[in-house]
Amino acid sequence: MTSSSFVVKKEKLDPSELDKILLDFCKAHPEGVSGPLLKSSHPDLDLKQCTIRLQKLVSEGKLAIFKKGATNLFKYKELSAAQKNVKFENEIEKAIYDVIADSGKIGIWIKDLRESIGVAQQQCITALKSLKAKELVKEVFPGTGHKRMWMLYDIEPDQQYIADKGGPWVNESTGEFEPDVGEKLMNLTLAYLKKQFNRPSDNSGLFAERKRHYLTPAEIHKFLEEKKIIDAKTTVEHVETVCDNLVFERSVVKKVSSNGPVYRFAKAMMESSGFSSVPCGFCPLTEECRVDAVVSPQSCEYYSKWKETAETADMLVEPLKSVRPLV
Amino acid sequence: MIYTKKVLYRIILKEVFGAQVAEVALCLFNNPYSHFKNLIENASTLKLSSKELSQCLATLYQHQLLIIVKSERNPEILEFLLDEEKILHIVLFPKFLRLLDRKSGKVHGVVLQELFTRGRDSMSSAIFHAISYLKVGESHASVQEVLDCFTELAVEKYIIPVEPFDSSEQGAISLSLPSLSPETQQKIAQALEEEATELPELPDRKKLWTVNLKKLGQDLRNDLVKDAAQSSIDSNAAEVLGLFLNLVDALAEKGKFLNLKNDEVVSQAQRRHCVTKSKFVDGYLQILAEDGFIQKVDGAVEGTYTSDHTKILEKLARAIVECAVLTLGKHSLRLFCAIEEYGLVSQETLYAKMILSKSDVNRRVAQLVRKGFVAQYDYRKINAASVKKIYWNPTLHKVEFTKVARTVLQRTYQALLNAKIVSQDVSSESEEILKKKDKLELLEEEVKAGIAENPENEESLQEIVRNYFTEEDEKEYHGSLKKDLLLNGVQLKLALDILILEDFLKAVTVQFQPRTRSVLRL
Numbered sequence: 001m002t003s004s005s006f007v008v009k010k011e012k013l014d015p016s017e018l019d020k021i022l023l024d025f026c027k028a029h030p031e032g033v034s035g036p037l038l039k040s041s042h043p044d045l046d047l048k049q050c051t052i053r054l055q056k057l058v059s060e061g062k063l064a065i066f067k068k069g070a071t072n073l074f075k076y077k078e079l080s081a082a083q084k085n086v087k088f089e090n091e092i093e094k095a096i097y098d099v100i101a102d103s104g105k106i107g108i109w110i111k112d113l114r115e116s117i118g119v120a121q122q123q124c125i126t127a128l129k130s131l132k133a134k135e136l137v138k139e140v141f142p143g144t145g146h147k148r149m150w151m152l153y154d155i156e157p158d159q160q161y162i163a164d165k166g167g168p169w170v171n172e173s174t175g176e177f178e179p180d181v182g183e184k185l186m187n188l189t190l191a192y193l194k195k196q197f198n199r200p201s202d203n204s205g206l207f208a209e210r211k212r213h214y215l216t217p218a219e220i221h222k223f224l225e226e227k228k229i230i231d232a233k234t235t236v237e238h239v240e241t242v243c244d245n246l247v248f249e250r251s252v253v254k255k256v257s258s259n260g261p262v263y264r265f266a267k268a269m270m271e272s273s274g275f276s277s278v279p280c281g282f283c284p285l286t287e288e289c290r291v292d293a294v295v296s297p298q299s300c301e302y303y304s305k306w307k308e309t310a311e312t313a314d315m316l317v318e319p320l321k322s323v324r325p326l327v
Numbered sequence: 328m329i330y331t332k333k334v335l336y337r338i339i340l341k342e343v344f345g346a347q348v349a350e351v352a353l354c355l356f357n358n359p360y361s362h363f364k365n366l367i368e369n370a371s372t373l374k375l376s377s378k379e380l381s382q383c384l385a386t387l388y389q390h391q392l393l394i395i396v397k398s399e400r401n402p403e404i405l406e407f408l409l410d411e412e413k414i415l416h417i418v419l420f421p422k423f424l425r426l427l428d429r430k431s432g433k434v435h436g437v438v439l440q441e442l443f444t445r446g447r448d449s450m451s452s453a454i455f456h457a458i459s460y461l462k463v464g465e466s467h468a469s470v471q472e473v474l475d476c477f478t479e480l481a482v483e484k485y486i487i488p489v490e491p492f493d494s495s496e497q498g499a500i501s502l503s504l505p506s507l508s509p510e511t512q513q514k515i516a517q518a519l520e521e522e523a524t525e526l527p528e529l530p531d532r533k534k535l536w537t538v539n540l541k542k543l544g545q546d547l548r549n550d551l552v553k554d555a556a557q558s559s560i561d562s563n564a565a566e567v568l569g570l571f572l573n574l575v576d577a578l579a580e581k582g583k584f585l586n587l588k589n590d591e592v593v594s595q596a597q598r599r600h601c602v603t604k605s606k607f608v609d610g611y612l613q614i615l616a617e618d619g620f621i622q623k624v625d626g627a628v629e630g631t632y633t634s635d636h637t638k639i640l641e642k643l644a645r646a647i648v649e650c651a652v653l654t655l656g657k658h659s660l661r662l663f664c665a666i667e668e669y670g671l672v673s674q675e676t677l678y679a680k681m682i683l684s685k686s687d688v689n690r691r692v693a694q695l696v697r698k699g700f701v702a703q704y705d706y707r708k709i710n711a712a713s714v715k716k717i718y719w720n721p722t723l724h725k726v727e728f729t730k731v732a733r734t735v736l737q738r739t740y741q742a743l744l745n746a747k748i749v750s751q752d753v754s755s756e757s758e759e760i761l762k763k764k765d766k767l768e769l770l771e772e773e774v775k776a777g778i779a780e781n782p783e784n785e786e787s788l789q790e791i792v793r794n795y796f797t798e799e800d801e802k803e804y805h806g807s808l809k810k811d812l813l814l815n816g817v818q819l820k821l822a823l824d825i826l827i828l829e830d831f832l833k834a835v836t837v838q839f840q841p842r843t844r845s846v847l848r849l
Contacts (some may be wrong), residue, residue, distance in 0.1 A: 009647075015541075032737070120657060124410040148588075163818050167500065167682070169682055176684075177683070177684035177685070179683075179684065179687075182682035182683075182687065186682065186683075189351070205610055206607055206610030206611060206614060207437070207610045207613045207614060210614055210617075241680065241682065242682065244680070245661060245681065245682050247664075248660070248661040248662075248664040248665045249657060249660060249661050249664075250649065250660070250664065266559065267558060267559050267560075268558060269555045269557070269642075269646050270555060270558065270643075270646040270647070270650060271558070272650055273646070273650035273651060273820070273824050274739060274742065274743075274820030274822070274823060274824040275646045275647070275650065275651050275735065275739050275742055275821065275824060276650045276651060276653060276654050276743050277817055277820055278745070278746060278817050278821070280738070280742035280745055281651065281654045281738075281742065282654050286741060286742075287736060289741065289745065291334060291744075291748060296748075297744075297745035297746075297748045297749050298748060298749070298752060300745070300749075303745070303749050306842035307749070307810050307814075319790065
């Protein structure tokens with residue numbers, strides 16, 4: 001008997017042991033593992049058994065398979081604590097989850113998600129709802145005019161691909177408007193501009209003093225940042241939007257200088273007009289109001305209440321006496 | 328608006344002149360440029376004889392409410408036109424008086440009031456009635472004092488002679504100062520001592536004077552602009568602006584160029600011994616120019632400035648309109664001003680620019696459109712290659728300020744009418760309590776006399792007074808006074824708004840062209 005006539009019997013390894021070897025090998029090669037590479041590194045392993053185990057690991061979600069040219073490569077997939085314990089309701093859920101996981105920090109739009117898997121809208125939505133409830137995925141709103149993206153729960157969206165979400169008054173995750181945040185920012189900005197306006201005079205001349213009352217959006221942004229009212233995501237452009245909104249409320253005046261827009265606190269030119277001093281200014285039925293009609297000033301409840309409660313207007317000289325016509 | 332104006336004018340004219348004059352005025356309002364024959368035909372429906380009609384027309388003319396022009400078709404026929412602005416001046420007259428009181432003094436106001444009450448009157452008669460009025464109010468003034476006030480008013484052109492200047496001097500400033508001979512002054516004093524109700528015929532009876540409502544209106548507008556400057560800047564700025572506007576008006580009367588150099592305003596400030604130090608005038612002029620109250624003509628540091636009447640009116644009109652929009656809420660004002668700023672704008676742009684939720688923007692824009700503050704346009708973008716294919720259809724919004732001003736004007740007229748009607752109701756409700764109050768004064772006098780005769784009956788007599796006018800009556804009386812003042816104040820404010828908006832619309836609306844025919848002065 002010669003050595004060349006011996007064929008070494010390759011003992012089949014225990015599946016769990018083989019899984020461990022394969023997973024460790026894939027971890028060590030993050031760029032991906034191909035069949036020839038595995039064969040050259042582990043010649044003692046049964047290739048057929050390896051192939052079966054690799055497919056099993058892919059189906060369990062521990063490995064991902066992708067193509068590079070004509071070669072199939074296997075890649076190790078890191079699972080989070082939730083993912084390790086996850087139980088998918090059905091294959092659709094699992095497939096959706098995998099596609100979302102592949103999208104990484106950018107996320108994926110629901111339409112693209114549907115098309116990549118090939119499922120109906122309703123099935124997709126049901127699966128997404130289920131995954132969201134299990135805290136495996138989340139919906140991210142990149143900004144006004146952009147699509148809502150789905151990504152894994154634990155991943156932070158990539159700021160490079162997330163457009164301006166509309167400002168600190170828009171909730172990052174839901175995309176909903178938060179009125180309190182917007183109002184607070186506006187009130188604080190106005191208070192700062194008013195403080196600047198009321199600063200004591202430094203006798204530098206009227207017009208020079210007025211120039212001091214103007215502030216740039218960058219200066220206002222710096223003040224808000226120092227007071228920790230805004231976070232790093234709030235930009236100077238957002239502060240400019242706040243100031244523009246105050247200009248539209250006529251609380252602030254804007255001037256465009258050579259260095260960009262500047263803002264100043266402004267006192268009201270007219271506190272109230274005649275129309276806003278009477279109940280007719282606030283009445284929703286003013287267009288239907290006629291003398292001796294159903295809606296009339298004689299029967300007006302707003303007027304009756306207003307007569308009893310309003311403060312006296314500016315004192316006048318006595319009204320015009322009746323005139324005797326000269327014939 | 329026509330219906331509202333008709334009802335409003337009827338109420339105002341009926342209150343002041345009586346029902347007949349009011350109906351004739353409305354007839355002219357409905358049919359402008361009517362001649363006498365048209366009016367006679369209408370008089371049958373008004374149930375007026377031709378004599379009564381003539382008297383009514385004379386009353387309207389007496390009080391500057393009637394404009395008489397020569398007919399285009401036949402220059403021998405005269406046509407009549409109602410001067411609507413003067414009706415508004417009737418409501419605004421307390422404001423004019425207050426303006427004059429602050430500027431000149433109480434006696435000036437009384438002289439103006441008496442002249443306005445009579446429409447046109449001779450100088451001696453006006454002085455006589457002014458002194459009689461002051462006597463009733465327990466103030467005293469001599470004939471000379473009142474004559475001096477009259478002269479000052481004539482110099483300032485608050486009072487003008489009714490006879491026209493020579494045609495060659497049209498637009499010139501020449502003015503014949505009023506004067507009274509010592510004999511006439513003596514006769515007036517004598518009539519006052521005798522407590523006569525009317526003067527005998529005096530030599531100056533044919534020379535009539537009347538109130539220059541145009542000048543008063545101009546002063547009132549300037550006052551409003553000054554108040555606006557005071558609110559938005561400070562009182563010194565208001566003073567400088569007042570000086571500037573007075574100078575510009577004076578130049579305009581002379582027909583001179585309206586640009587003013589800084590040092591001209593400074594010298595005026597020095598001459599008037601203003602509180603404002605003249606070295607600050609330049610600073611204030613620059614600030615006023617920056618805020619749009621005046622316009623800088625050249626780029627020099629100590630430059631030349633001018634005042635654009637239309638721009639000032641626009642500024643005031645804009646403030647009034649924004650106050651009206653503010654009744655819908657602060658956020659609505661924000662949207663209104665944003666839409667005006669951006670011009671033709673879609674709701675998508677508003678979502679991006681406004682710190683408001685989408686639903687809030689949608690709701691408020693819809694409300695602004697419904698109320699007529701914002702106009703809505705459907706803009707269809709058509710593919711040039713295929714005309715039938717419309718692939719973009721956003722709704723765009725725009726603020727057309729002139730239309731909005733007209734809408735607010737209409738609502739203000741309605742509000743003024745409502746205030747007038749409510750005021751009439753309050754007056755009729757408080758008639759009883761006012762009569763009771765008058766009777767109380769008589770009763771108190773009788774009680775005083777009674778106490779003087781029989782001091783021991785003081786308690787019982789006082790008891791009678793207390794029982795007659797109880798605490799509740801006192802409360803009701805003060806309540807009705809307060810309501811009256813409140814409603815009068817509000818009517819003045821509304822009339823001021825109407826004055827500004829009407830002037831603004833006249834200044835900007837190209838379609839409005841008054842018929843340029845020679846106005847006949849009789």
